[in-house]
Amino acid sequence: MSDHKIAIYPGTFDPITLGHIDIIERSSKLFDKVIVIIAINPSKKPLFNVDERMEMIFNAIKPFPNVSVEKFDGLVVDFAKRVKAKVIIRGLRAITDFEYEFQMALMNRQLADDITTVFLMPHEKFTYLNSTIIKNVANFGGNIEKFVTKFVEKKLIEKLGQEGN
Amino acid sequence: MSDHKIAIYPGTFDPITLGHIDIIERSSKLFDKVIVIIAINPSKKPLFNVDERMEMIFNAIKPFPNVSVEKFDGLVVDFAKRVKAKVIIRGLRAITDFEYEFQMALMNRQLADDITTVFLMPHEKFTYLNSTIIKNVANFGGNIEKFVTKFVEKKLIEKLGQEGN
Amino acid sequence: MSDHKIAIYPGTFDPITLGHIDIIERSSKLFDKVIVIIAINPSKKPLFNVDERMEMIFNAIKPFPNVSVEKFDGLVVDFAKRVKAKVIIRGLRAITDFEYEFQMALMNRQLADDITTVFLMPHEKFTYLNSTIIKNVANFGGNIEKFVTKFVEKKLIEKLGQEGN
Amino acid sequence: MSDHKIAIYPGTFDPITLGHIDIIERSSKLFDKVIVIIAINPSKKPLFNVDERMEMIFNAIKPFPNVSVEKFDGLVVDFAKRVKAKVIIRGLRAITDFEYEFQMALMNRQLADDITTVFLMPHEKFTYLNSTIIKNVANFGGNIEKFVTKFVEKKLIEKLGQEGN
Amino acid sequence: MSDHKIAIYPGTFDPITLGHIDIIERSSKLFDKVIVIIAINPSKKPLFNVDERMEMIFNAIKPFPNVSVEKFDGLVVDFAKRVKAKVIIRGLRAITDFEYEFQMALMNRQLADDITTVFLMPHEKFTYLNSTIIKNVANFGGNIEKFVTKFVEKKLIEKLGQEGN
Amino acid sequence: MSDHKIAIYPGTFDPITLGHIDIIERSSKLFDKVIVIIAINPSKKPLFNVDERMEMIFNAIKPFPNVSVEKFDGLVVDFAKRVKAKVIIRGLRAITDFEYEFQMALMNRQLADDITTVFLMPHEKFTYLNSTIIKNVANFGGNIEKFVTKFVEKKLIEKLGQEGN
Numbered sequence: 001m002s003d004h005k006i007a008i009y010p011g012t013f014d015p016i017t018l019g020h021i022d023i024i025e026r027s028s029k030l031f032d033k034v035i036v037i038i039a040i041n042p043s044k045k046p047l048f049n050v051d052e053r054m055e056m057i058f059n060a061i062k063p064f065p066n067v068s069v070e071k072f073d074g075l076v077v078d079f080a081k082r083v084k085a086k087v088i089i090r091g092l093r094a095i096t097d098f099e100y101e102f103q104m105a106l107m108n109r110q111l112a113d114d115i116t117t118v119f120l121m122p123h124e125k126f127t128y129l130n131s132t133i134i135k136n137v138a139n140f141g142g143n144i145e146k147f148v149t150k151f152v153e154k155k156l157i158e159k160l161g162q163e164g165n
Numbered sequence: 166m167s168d169h170k171i172a173i174y175p176g177t178f179d180p181i182t183l184g185h186i187d188i189i190e191r192s193s194k195l196f197d198k199v200i201v202i203i204a205i206n207p208s209k210k211p212l213f214n215v216d217e218r219m220e221m222i223f224n225a226i227k228p229f230p231n232v233s234v235e236k237f238d239g240l241v242v243d244f245a246k247r248v249k250a251k252v253i254i255r256g257l258r259a260i261t262d263f264e265y266e267f268q269m270a271l272m273n274r275q276l277a278d279d280i281t282t283v284f285l286m287p288h289e290k291f292t293y294l295n296s297t298i299i300k301n302v303a304n305f306g307g308n309i310e311k312f313v314t315k316f317v318e319k320k321l322i323e324k325l326g327q328e329g330n
Numbered sequence: 331m332s333d334h335k336i337a338i339y340p341g342t343f344d345p346i347t348l349g350h351i352d353i354i355e356r357s358s359k360l361f362d363k364v365i366v367i368i369a370i371n372p373s374k375k376p377l378f379n380v381d382e383r384m385e386m387i388f389n390a391i392k393p394f395p396n397v398s399v400e401k402f403d404g405l406v407v408d409f410a411k412r413v414k415a416k417v418i419i420r421g422l423r424a425i426t427d428f429e430y431e432f433q434m435a436l437m438n439r440q441l442a443d444d445i446t447t448v449f450l451m452p453h454e455k456f457t458y459l460n461s462t463i464i465k466n467v468a469n470f471g472g473n474i475e476k477f478v479t480k481f482v483e484k485k486l487i488e489k490l491g492q493e494g495n
Numbered sequence: 496m497s498d499h500k501i502a503i504y505p506g507t508f509d510p511i512t513l514g515h516i517d518i519i520e521r522s523s524k525l526f527d528k529v530i531v532i533i534a535i536n537p538s539k540k541p542l543f544n545v546d547e548r549m550e551m552i553f554n555a556i557k558p559f560p561n562v563s564v565e566k567f568d569g570l571v572v573d574f575a576k577r578v579k580a581k582v583i584i585r586g587l588r589a590i591t592d593f594e595y596e597f598q599m600a601l602m603n604r605q606l607a608d609d610i611t612t613v614f615l616m617p618h619e620k621f622t623y624l625n626s627t628i629i630k631n632v633a634n635f636g637g638n639i640e641k642f643v644t645k646f647v648e649k650k651l652i653e654k655l656g657q658e659g660n
Numbered sequence: 661m662s663d664h665k666i667a668i669y670p671g672t673f674d675p676i677t678l679g680h681i682d683i684i685e686r687s688s689k690l691f692d693k694v695i696v697i698i699a700i701n702p703s704k705k706p707l708f709n710v711d712e713r714m715e716m717i718f719n720a721i722k723p724f725p726n727v728s729v730e731k732f733d734g735l736v737v738d739f740a741k742r743v744k745a746k747v748i749i750r751g752l753r754a755i756t757d758f759e760y761e762f763q764m765a766l767m768n769r770q771l772a773d774d775i776t777t778v779f780l781m782p783h784e785k786f787t788y789l790n791s792t793i794i795k796n797v798a799n800f801g802g803n804i805e806k807f808v809t810k811f812v813e814k815k816l817i818e819k820l821g822q823e824g825n
Numbered sequence: 826m827s828d829h830k831i832a833i834y835p836g837t838f839d840p841i842t843l844g845h846i847d848i849i850e851r852s853s854k855l856f857d858k859v860i861v862i863i864a865i866n867p868s869k870k871p872l873f874n875v876d877e878r879m880e881m882i883f884n885a886i887k888p889f890p891n892v893s894v895e896k897f898d899g900l901v902v903d904f905a906k907r908v909k910a911k912v913i914i915r916g917l918r919a920i921t922d923f924e925y926e927f928q929m930a931l932m933n934r935q936l937a938d939d940i941t942t943v944f945l946m947p948h949e950k951f952t953y954l955n956s957t958i959i960k961n962v963a964n965f966g967g968n969i970e971k972f973v974t975k976f977v978e979k980k981l982i983e984k985l986g987q988e989g990n
Contacts (some may be wrong), residue, residue, distance in 0.1 A: 005170075005195065026281050030170065030252060075800040087195060092284065098263055105286045106788030111802055116191050119257065119284035124271045124457045128931035140900045142936055240470040271458030276472055292784045293601030305570040307606055335830075335855065356941050360830065360912065405635040417855065422944065435946050436623035441637055446851050449917065449944035454931045500665075500690065521776050525665065525747060582690065587779065593758055600781045611686050614752065614779035616765045619952045735965040766953035771967055 007031040007087035007118070010076045013038055013053050014046040015152045016060050017134060019126035023091045026120055028064040035083060036061065040073040047135055047159060059151045077112040085115070092119040093127060135160075172196040172252035172283070175204055175241045179211040180221050180317045182299060184291035188256045191285055193229040200248060201226065205238040212300055212324060224316045242277040250280070257284040258292060300325075337361040337417035337448070340369055340406045344376040345386050345482045347464060349456035353421045356450055358394040365413060366391065370403040377465055377489060389481045407442040415445070422449040423457060465490075502526040502582035502613070505534055505571045509541040510551050510647045512629060514621035518586045521615055523559040530578060531556065535568040542630055542654060554646045572607040580610070587614040588622060630655075667691040667747035667778070670736045673698055673713050674706040675812045676720050677794060679786035683751045686780055688724040695743060696721065700733040707795055707819060719811045737772040745775070752779040753787060795820075832856040832912035832943070835864055835901045838878050839871040840977045841885050842959060844951035848916045851945055853889040860908060861886065865898040872960055872984060884976045902937040910940070917944040918952060960985075 007027055013020060013036070027034045036057055040050055048056070050071050061067040072079045076088060088108060090101055105117035122129075134147050138156045145153055172192055178185060178201070192199045201222050205215055213221070215236050226232040237244045241253060253273060255266055270282035287294075299312050303321045310318055337357055343350060343366070357364045366387055370380055378386070380401050391397040402409045406418060418438060420431050435447035452459075464477050468486045475483055502522055508515060508531070522529045531552050535545055543551070545566050556562040567574045571583060583603060585596055600612035617624075629642050633651045640648055667687055673680060673696070687694045698713050706713070710731050721727040732739045736748060748768060750761055765777035782789075794807050798816045805813055832852055838845060838861070852859045863878050871878070875896050886892040897904045901913060913933060915926055930942035947954075959972050963981045970978055 030281060030283070075797065075802050078800070078802075102286065103788045103790065103793060106289050107793055107797065109286075109288065110788070110806060111797070116195060117286060118195070119286070121267065121270050121274075121282060121284070123274065124454050127454045127457060128928045128935070130928065133928060133932055137900065137932070137936065140903070142900050142903075146935060240467065240472050243470065243472075268458045268460065268463060272463055272467065275458070275476060276467070289784050289787045292787060293598045293605070295598065298598060298602055302570065302602065302606065305573070307570050307573075311605060360941060360943070405632065405637050408635065408637075432946065433623045433625065433628060436949050437628055437632070439946075439948065440623070440641060441632065446855060447946060448855070449946070451927065451930045451934075451942060451944070453934065525776060525778070597781065601784050604781075604783065611690060612781060613690070614781070616762065616769075616777060616779070618769065619766050619949050622949045622952060735962065735967050738965070738967075763953045763955065763958060767958055767962065770953070770971060771962070 004033070005031045005087065006033045006035070006083060006085040007089050008035045008037050008076070008080055008083065008085045009089040010037045010039055010072075010079070012041065012044065012046065012131070013057055014048055014131050015053060015056050015134075015148065015156065017126070017129050017131060017148055017152075018146075019091065019093070019122045019129040021060050021149070022122045022126055023089065023120050024061060024067055025064060027089050028067050030118075031087060032066060034064070034067045034089070035085065036067065036069040037076070037079055038069070038071045039076075040071055048155070052155065052159075056149075056152050056155060060149055075111065077108050077115055080115050081112065088115060088117045090117060090119050092121050093130075169198070170196045170252065171198045171200070171248060171250040172254050173200045173202050173241070173245055173248065173250045174254040175202045175237075175244070177206065177209065177211065177296070178203055178218050178222055179213055179296050180218060180299075180313065180321065181225050182291070182294050182296060182313055182317075183311075184256065184258075184287045184294040186225050186314070187287045187291055188254065188285050189226060189232055190229060192254050193232050196252060197231060199229070199232045199254070200250065201232065201234040202241070202244055203234070203236045204241075205236055213320070217320065217324075221314075221317050221320060225314055240276065242273050242280055245280050246277065253280060253282045255282060255284050257286050258295075334363070335361045335417065336363045336365070336413060336415040337419050338365045338367050338406070338410055338413065338415045339419040340367045340402075340409070342371070342374065342376065342461070343368055343383050343387055344378055344461050345383060345464075345478065345486065346390050347456070347459050347461060347478055347482075348476075349421065349423070349452045349459040351390050351479070352452045352456055353419065353450050354391060354397055355394060357419050358397050360448075361417060362396060364394070364397045364419070365415065366397065366399040367406070367409055368399070368401045369406075370401055378485070382485065382489075386479075386482050386485060390479055405441065407438050407445055410445050411442065418445060418447045420447060420449050422451050423460075499528070500526045500582065501528045501530070501578060501580040502584050503530045503532050503571070503575055503578065503580045504584040505532045505567075505574070507536065507539065507541065507626070508533055508548050508552055509543055509626050510548060510629075510643065510651060511555050512621070512624050512626060512643055512647075513641075514586065514588070514617045514624040516555050516644070517617045517621055518584065518615050519556060519562055520559060522584050523562050526582060527561060529559070529562045529584070530580065531562065531564040532571070532574055533564070533566045534571075535566055543650070547650065547654075551644075551647050551650060555644055570606065572603050572610055575610050576607065583610060583612045585612060585614050587616050588625075664693070665691045665747065666693045666695070666743060666745040667749050668695045668697050668736070668740055668743065668745045669749040670697045670699055670732075670739070672701070672704065672706065672791070673717055674708055674791050675713060675794075675808065675816060676717050677786070677789050677791060677808055677812075678806075679751065679753070679782045679789040681720050681809070682782045682786055683749065683780050684721060684727055685724060687749050688727050691747060692726060694724070694727045694749070695745065696727065696729040697736070697739055698729070698731045699736075700731055708815070712815065712819075716809075716812050716815060720809055735771065737768050737775055740775050741772065748775060748777045750777060750779050752781050753790075829858070830856045830912065831858045831860070831908060831910040832914050833860045833862050833901070833905055833908065833910045834914040835862045835897075835904070837866070837869065837871065837956070838863055838882055839873055839956050840878060840881050840959075840973065840981065842951070842954050842956060842973055842977075843971075844916065844918070844947045844954040846885050846974070847947045847951055848914065848945050849886060849892055850889060852914050853892050856912060857891060859889070859892045859914070860910065861892065861894040862901070862904055863894070863896045864901075865896055873980070877980065877984075881974075881977050881980060885974055900936065902933050902940055905940050906937065913940060913942045915942060915944050917946050918955075 038053055054069055057069045129147055134144055138144050139160055203218055222234045294312055299309055303309050304325050368383055384399055387399045459477055464474055468474050469490055533548055552564045624642055629639055633639050634655055696717055700710055717729045789807055794804055798804050799820050861882055865875055882894045954972055959969055963969050964985050
């Protein structure tokens with residue numbers, strides 16, 4: 001039965017791209033509440049710190065009243081339990097994605113059998129997008145306006161200028 | 166916003182397996198109503214005719230009050246529109262699946278942009294299951310009780326006996 | 331050294347799609363002469379006969395003066411030798427494609443070491459296109475104007491009408 | 496503990512290729528006895544009948560005294576049990592292979608847990624070989640001496656001549 | 661002919677999982693002697709040092725009298741030659757695995773043609789297991805008893821406690 | 826129309842292998858001019874510095890009068906525009922390659938629509954080759970003469986000796 005359905009959308013979002021926003025918009029129509037969660041992974045070195053990433057997501061989700069953003073340090077299933085989410089959303093783009101996502105979804109099912117991983121496919125115009133490629137293009141002065149929001153584009157240029165890259 | 170969420174789960178189901186039922190059970194918890202639809206594809210030659218396949222699905226979905234079954238001849242997105250479903254559910258098992266599913270999901274998005282394809286991953290114990298392999302095992306007298314319901318097992322044995330295989 | 335470079339682009343083209351035309355247009359800029367060749371494969375049952383497929387290709391390649399179309403029954407490398415082409419062009423869309431293409435390219439290299447298979451990737455908006463899916467959509471009355479030329483759309487509707495599908 | 500190890504190598508072998516022979520030779524060194532088994536699959540239409548395929552395998556395995564060939568109609572695990580084989584050998588070439596092989600190996604493990612599927616990778620020079628491509632090349636008069644034994648080459652030419660292809 | 665068959669099973673084993681043990685058990689039935697070898701790779705930073713990994717493997721292989729463990733710094737084929745092993749065992753789980761394994765197996769065949777790489781597929785219930793995911797789950801206090809032995813579970817909790825993670 | 830066709834072949838080449846040279850030789854026959862470009866990527870730590878890699882490429886391309894080598898720090902499409910190249914050449918070996926290459930090719934098409942990425946497949950005997958595996962084999966004293974030129978072999982041995990590996 002369907003009561004109040006809460007879904008979480010975990011990721012690194014360094015930074016959020018139009019591909020992510022496509023997934024968020026679709027999710028916001030499928031579920032009552034969507035929480036974007038930023039994984040704080042101390043072993044990775046992100047370009048943007050957690051608060052900067054949060055600000056960019058916050059800016060991007062304004063059009064979607066049932067979407068919020070939080071940061072989290074721990075297992076995704078533990079966060080899901082805490083906020084009573086029954087759904088983990090993942091974007092699915094490509095083969096390499098697929099293998100890793102498959103493993104994580106099965107592991108998460110082992111850890112919490114009542115939580116379901118749901119995969120959404122972004123629009124094909126976002127097939128080639130990922131945060132790493134976008135940072136690389138921005139770093140060399142390439143035009144990224146088709147890949148991120150204006151707000152993120154500005155932040156990326158500022159950040160890469162600061163770093164003297 | 167989330168009102169009444171209807172999802173459809175299209176397939177051939179020749180016959181329905183425990184892997185399909187796993188997807189149906191999960192879907193029944195995510196959406197208010199789930200309609201299993203049997204694609205009537207005249208170019209394929211199924212082992213069971215549409216009514217037999219429908220009977221087996223009907224038997225399998227009894228535990229799930231918000232799940233029903235229908236047959237349909239046409240484009241999946243047209244069926245979705247007719248029943249006001251905004252979600253197409255697909256199970257996702259393997260690489261070969263993935264490519265085809267990817268193409269169909271993108272095509273369906275072109276045909277009806279407001280309908281979202283949602284992929285669920287069956288339990289890893291169903292990774293190796295598909296209807297073709299099960300029919301092959303049954304045909305040679307192998308034990309299929311771990312792969313289908315008792316009801317389907319009986320129907321398969323009857324059918325394969327009739328065919329003199 | 332580069333003198334007069336001739337490339338062939340073999341396929342079934344049942345019917346030609348905008349994805350094929352994207353590959354043809356790109357190829358026409360890379361090579362001096364491009365010959366689209368229709369493989370006559372008696373074991374497959376195409377929807378359109380060779381002459382119908384040829385007519386649709388002929389119509390599609392009008393904008394490209396260095397592109398022509400021919401039909402051929404035999405090994406692609408033998409056709410290549412006959413017309414002194416040193417290049418076989420193949421579109422590359424997806425994983426399943428890839429494996430088969432890999433095998434064919436290596437086999438063709440064994441059969442004729444001086445002929446090179448060149449892979450081009452169609453625009454991502456054609457990722458989901460293939461002739462089979464388009465025929466399926468057209469068959470059920472779906473809108474295919476984003477996938478094929480006006481000319482092919484008309485031919486498809488006529489053909490599927492005739493067949494009473 | 497290792498007593499007398501028997502392995503079976505099932506397949507269609509229509510016809511046997513140098514890639515198959517590579518797998519057989521390797522297997523003959525790993526196990527005490529290797530039985531090549533030809534699956535009699537009435538739904539497929541092979542080019543060569545079972546006895547012709549058997550003759551070609553018989554000719555190819557002469558150099559390997561611990562290798563024999565049999566035909567079989569049924570589940571591979573049932574044949575394995577009958578001859579007390581604990582190993583099923585499969586060649587593994589490519590991604591598409593892999594998925595199917597993965598499913599069959601897991602299914603066979605379900606059907607007979609004490610039988611192990613063992614995958615061997617043929618030499619990379621056989622990467623592009625499969626019986627279908629070879630038949631296609633032979634059919635159009637291409638040179639297949641790098642792909643099959645002299646004996647099979649002769650049989651293929653005879654057979655394709657008979658068929659008037 | 662089959663005399664005394666020695667196989668080696670190389671890996672990082674940081675730490676050994678139930679998936680690895682599944683492969684070891686199967687291998688111990690196929691070959692007369694199986695040597696698990698821990699690759700000492702100075703460029704990787706394992707969680708456990710070589711002696712700790714060795715202790716955990718040693719504990720896990722106790723039930724299998726024909727299995728031993730050694731550490732090695734060098735090319736796997738050189739170790740194989742030294743101990744007169746003719747077989748390299750590898751577990752095969754997924755696509756990403758597959759590509760890398762394919763390259764290594766072909767390279768090893770180039771380096772030592774008389775040594776055969778044999779691939780075994782772990783039980784599907786171990787499909788999602790890898791050492792990295794397990795360490796990640798353990799690090800956040802998740803329950804890992806379905807993925808590793810009691811002994812390894814205890815060592816992992818100790819180690820992660822020491823590191824103050 | 827085909828005038829003077831310039832192609833670039835970007836890569837890390839740390840060091841250049843016989844697989845790369847196979848691609849270069851084929852490319853030199855397809856286009857009027859081929860420029861091998863070494864990407865200077867400060868975030869990666871190559872074994873050889875840019876000038877050493879350049880020297881090894883320079884040595885390898887001597888037989889091909891229409892091939893040259895340059896280093897470049899920036900977006901590949903920007904280099905292509907500067908030298909008026911309309912073609913980016915990439916070798917395509919395997920699935921993992923494929924996904925990444927797919928993303929880069931689509932991204933580059935977005936950044937510069939008039940530049941075409943062309944994929945060539947190396948000879949199957951180079952399927953297993955990549956610079957990382959070769960460095961690993963050389964590091965442990967394995968024989969690499971089938972994988973690189975004499976010149977590169979000498980440089981690799983010198984370099985790895987210096988490093989005290």
